[in-house]
Amino acid sequence: MTALPDYPNEVVTKALVRxxxxxxxxxxxxxxxxxxxxxxxxxxxxxxxGLRSLDEAIxxxxxxxxxxxxxxxxxxxxxxxxxxxxxxxxxxxxxxVALGELGHSVFARLKNSAIPxxxxxxxxxxxxxxxxxxxxxxxTVSGGAAALGLPEVAIGLIPGWGGSQLLxxxxxxxxxxxxxxQNPLTQKVLKPKQAAELGIADVLFEPADFxxxxxxxxxxxxxxDVTVERPEVDKDMWEGVLFFAKQQLDERLHGAVPSANKAxxxxxxxxxxxxxxxxxxxxxxxxxxxxxxxxRASLYAFDLVQRRAKRPVGVPDKSLARKVTKVxxxxxGLMASQLALLFARRxxxxxxxxDLDQARVDKGVGYVGGQIDKMVGRGRMDEGTAAxxxxxxxxxxxxxxxxxxxxxxxxxxxxxxxxxQIWAELEKIVSPSAVLATxxxxxxxTEMAADLEHPERVVGFHFFNPVAVLPLxxxxxxxRTDDETLATAFAVGKELRKSSVLVKDAPAxxxxxxxxxxxxxxxxxxxxxxxxxxxDTALDPLGLPMRPIALLQLVGPAVGLHVGETLHQAFxxxxxxxxxxxxxxxxxxxxxxxxxxxxxxxxxxxxxxAPLTGDQVRQKALDxxxxxxxxxxxxxxxxxxxxxxxxxxxxxxxxxxxGGVTPYLDRSGTSERVTGKRFxxxxxxxxxx
Numbered sequence: 001m002t003a004l005p006d007y008p009n010e011v012v013t014k015a016l017v018r019x020x021x022x023x024x025x026x027x028x029x030x031x032x033x034x035x036x037x038x039x040x041x042x043x044x045x046x047x048x049x050g051l052r053s054l055d056e057a058i059x060x061x062x063x064x065x066x067x068x069x070x071x072x073x074x075x076x077x078x079x080x081x082x083x084x085x086x087x088x089x090x091x092x093x094x095x096x097v098a099l100g101e102l103g104h105s106v107f108a109r110l111k112n113s114a115i116p117x118x119x120x121x122x123x124x125x126x127x128x129x130x131x132x133x134x135x136x137x138x139x140t141v142s143g144g145a146a147a148l149g150l151p152e153v154a155i156g157l158i159p160g161w162g163g164s165q166l167l168x169x170x171x172x173x174x175x176x177x178x179x180x181x182q183n184p185l186t187q188k189v190l191k192p193k194q195a196a197e198l199g200i201a202d203v204l205f206e207p208a209d210f211x212x213x214x215x216x217x218x219x220x221x222x223x224x225d226v227t228v229e230r231p232e233v234d235k236d237m238w239e240g241v242l243f244f245a246k247q248q249l250d251e252r253l254h255g256a257v258p259s260a261n262k263a264x265x266x267x268x269x270x271x272x273x274x275x276x277x278x279x280x281x282x283x284x285x286x287x288x289x290x291x292x293x294x295x296r297a298s299l300y301a302f303d304l305v306q307r308r309a310k311r312p313v314g315v316p317d318k319s320l321a322r323k324v325t326k327v328x329x330x331x332x333g334l335m336a337s338q339l340a341l342l343f344a345r346r347x348x349x350x351x352x353x354x355d356l357d358q359a360r361v362d363k364g365v366g367y368v369g370g371q372i373d374k375m376v377g378r379g380r381m382d383e384g385t386a387a388x389x390x391x392x393x394x395x396x397x398x399x400x401x402x403x404x405x406x407x408x409x410x411x412x413x414x415x416x417x418x419x420x421q422i423w424a425e426l427e428k429i430v431s432p433s434a435v436l437a438t439x440x441x442x443x444x445x446t447e448m449a450a451d452l453e454h455p456e457r458v459v460g461f462h463f464f465n466p467v468a469v470l471p472l473x474x475x476x477x478x479x480r481t482d483d484e485t486l487a488t489a490f491a492v493g494k495e496l497r498k499s500s501v502l503v504k505d506a507p508a509x510x511x512x513x514x515x516x517x518x519x520x521x522x523x524x525x526x527x528x529x530x531x532x533x534x535x536d537t538a539l540d541p542l543g544l545p546m547r548p549i550a551l552l553q554l555v556g557p558a559v560g561l562h563v564g565e566t567l568h569q570a571f572x573x574x575x576x577x578x579x580x581x582x583x584x585x586x587x588x589x590x591x592x593x594x595x596x597x598x599x600x601x602x603x604x605x606x607x608x609x610a611p612l613t614g615d616q617v618r619q620k621a622l623d624x625x626x627x628x629x630x631x632x633x634x635x636x637x638x639x640x641x642x643x644x645x646x647x648x649x650x651x652x653x654x655x656x657x658x659g660g661v662t663p664y665l666d667r668s669g670t671s672e673r674v675t676g677k678r679f680x681x682x683x684x685x686x687x688x689x
Contacts (some may be wrong), residue, residue, distance in 0.1 A: 013036040013046060014034075017030055019064060023215075030060075030069045043079070043080040067219070070119070071110070077124050084155070090290055093288075099367075106134050111136075113137075130162050130200075134162060141200075141204055144210070148192065156257075156258070168270045171200060171233075173238050181245060254543055256655075266282060293663075294406070296686050300685035302656065304642055310499075312502055316484075316490075318487055321489075322435070327343045329352070333364065333412075336353060338468065339439070341367075341371055344393050352405070353396075354395065392688065402429050405430060407669065416444070423448065433457075436458045437460070438459075444505055462509060464511070470650065472631065473498035475501065477502060477505060503637060504637045508566060513637075517567075519564070521620050521624045525611075526607060527607065528607065530612045536549045538621070543655050548664060549592065552591055557581065557590075557591060558566040560581065589601050622665065641680055663685035
């Protein structure tokens, strides 16, 4: 068998054995604790050395002939799975097979043990961490465990250490399909109560005395005082569930995500295959995926979201940030109201909305209260917290309420003259050190501040809708924005739990500039006479989260037209001014009705005599994206291509399996054909050359 190479700089999670006395048992129990020696911010994971340490610990524990063997983790963390930072160092399929086989051979020792084995899931358990617990005969889970799940499909892999075979035979295929397919693709994980209800854990204990209760419970199981009952898995519905799951996947992803397809195959195999045959198939599937470009791209995307997003490039020292004790919001419409709720929840400071009349102000404040009530009703917030938040949010028609605000953000209609007028008025009211932020989606921050006495304190603070869901925050530095303002903006963004990216003041910034170029090509094809259904399905092979017509409907045709006009004025040779889009907006027609293209829109559109094929539409759209990204990088809109990808992943839902935009353009050869060179070095988000 090919040797699995050690990972460079692996932070080894050691498996430490100690014997503990448990009341009611004649012999001690062997407790194996997984611990990489670091705090909870650096979770336990399994690299080659970590797996070998667990193997040695199982040997040591078994030799002691204990009453039972239990596996647990360090504070707050059980184990978050395979050490994916080492995956790029696997350079052959044989090595990938060796990784699968090593995990299987070590974990199987817990499954096949003659001594009862338990997993005490005290904290986060993801991927291989949850899989090792599934190999144990019994499982307890702490109510304080932050997250449980098998998220591998989302990063281009599959549960490759037994999860695809053990889970469906433990809880049934409907629950397994949810955990292995649905949750990863919707970026969800399980809470401890959900894991217990599904049957993943046998019992749920509170975190305060979790280990003591787990040991007592395990002793009860061993001495016969506790009986663990698990319902028999219904296999009659197996094929039907997977048929439905495949239909959903095809509808959403159009077959573009290899890891999802492999996971479906493995779930189907789990119905009748022996565990040995099923795990052997897992190993082969894992090796195929590890050596595929999609998994490398997914791991690249995962690294961007988990690491780069937390350490934005080009940010001034955080010591320069000013303290924010009150927030003002100009406007009380839907976006402004969403911002008010977000600022109040995250910053826990007074937030005040203003608008032209009391009715609008009342509606905005009422929206915030309504959302708080919904969270209380759904059990997501207690009444005490809700009461505090309601007390923090207020409204007024008098802008003098901003006099003591440290941070004021406007969220009014996209009109430069209107925004300049607002800032001119506010500058006479707010304190000299107050930060003035604009939520503009396309207008120049520099121009907006040009006539102010202190333009250095104006900064772009571009959120994405819905504000509570999309994590991206584009922070735009105007030509005269100073370091204190910028540092404050990033500090606030962090408190809001947003992933902030520093962006140069350029038309439409990053996401809107690229999406508008993309939709501009779509409407160019429509204007040329291409049927709407051909255009709308042309991008299906990429597995994008939304088709282009639905995306434009979400953004809003009027908003799309406005941003398009802004970019057409800035770059008339690249951004079209579609007469058909203007007609749709003027007619006030929705693009979609009941998830289908509006028949009235189809009737309204007038096309030319040069229709394109779906392949041509797709290639023109990709070529346009490659050209625009190269120009943006040359202009210094962001520091690197990685920031483009991060923005598109977090602000536009660009799929992880593509790695964002630039890895796919590189992999497909579009980058070099259109711009003469790759965006990323060979081997980054792809297989080494």
